Amino acid sequence: ARADNIDLVELMNEVVQEATFEVDAGSTPVAFATDADALDCASFRGNAEMLHRAVENVVRNAVRHTPPGGRIHITGKHDAVRREMKITIADEGPGVPATELESIFEPFVRGTTARGTSGHGLGLAIARKVVEAHGGSISASNRAAGGLVVEIRLPS
Numbered sequence: 001a002r003a004d005n006i007d008l009v010e011l012m013n014e015v016v017q018e019a020t021f022e023v024d025a026g027s028t029p030v031a032f033a034t035d036a037d038a039l040d041c042a043s044f045r046g047n048a049e050m051l052h053r054a055v056e057n058v059v060r061n062a063v064r065h066t067p068p069g070g071r072i073h074i075t076g077k078h079d080a081v082r083r084e085m086k087i088t089i090a091d092e093g094p095g096v097p098a099t100e101l102e103s104i105f106e107p108f109v110r111g112t113t114a115r116g117t118s119g120h121g122l123g124l125a126i127a128r129k130v131v132e133a134h135g136g137s138i139s140a141s142n143r144a145a146g147g148l149v150v151e152i153r154l155p156s
Contacts, residue, residue, distance in 0.1 A: 065093030
């Protein structure tokens with residue numbers, strides 16, 4: 001497998017720019033914030049193209065489920081103790097029933113709260129495959145305020 005030096009902040013900014021461009025006239029703002037530590041340690045090795053696609057799938061999913069006027073919050077943090085990068089993508093959509101939080105990463109599974117008919121439920125499955133191939137993990141939880149939070153952890 002190809003190993004590039006990946007600048008996580010650069011990768012996230014690219015994904016966010018594309019997502020913002022695709023969202024019609026900014027009806028769903030996509031905001032990316034990172035802490036200063038992430039900037040120092042944001043470089044790691046992996047397949048940049050695959051990781052870009054994985055993160056993009058999660059962000060697109062968030063955009064798809066966030067109602068107009070809602071926001072998508074993306075943060076990047078470096079955990080020096082655990083030696084990993086943590087990317088959090090939170091939307092303001094309906095969230096997912098607790099019983100489905102694990103199965104949304106399975107191929108062809110679409111949550112009961114999935115809006116519209118676009119997609120085959122492959123985006124999150126692909127994201128999981130790519131993240132795990134990089135020695136990382138991906139998980140989902142519901143926000144107390146409503147919406148879904150997807151957390152991607154990658155070794156740094």
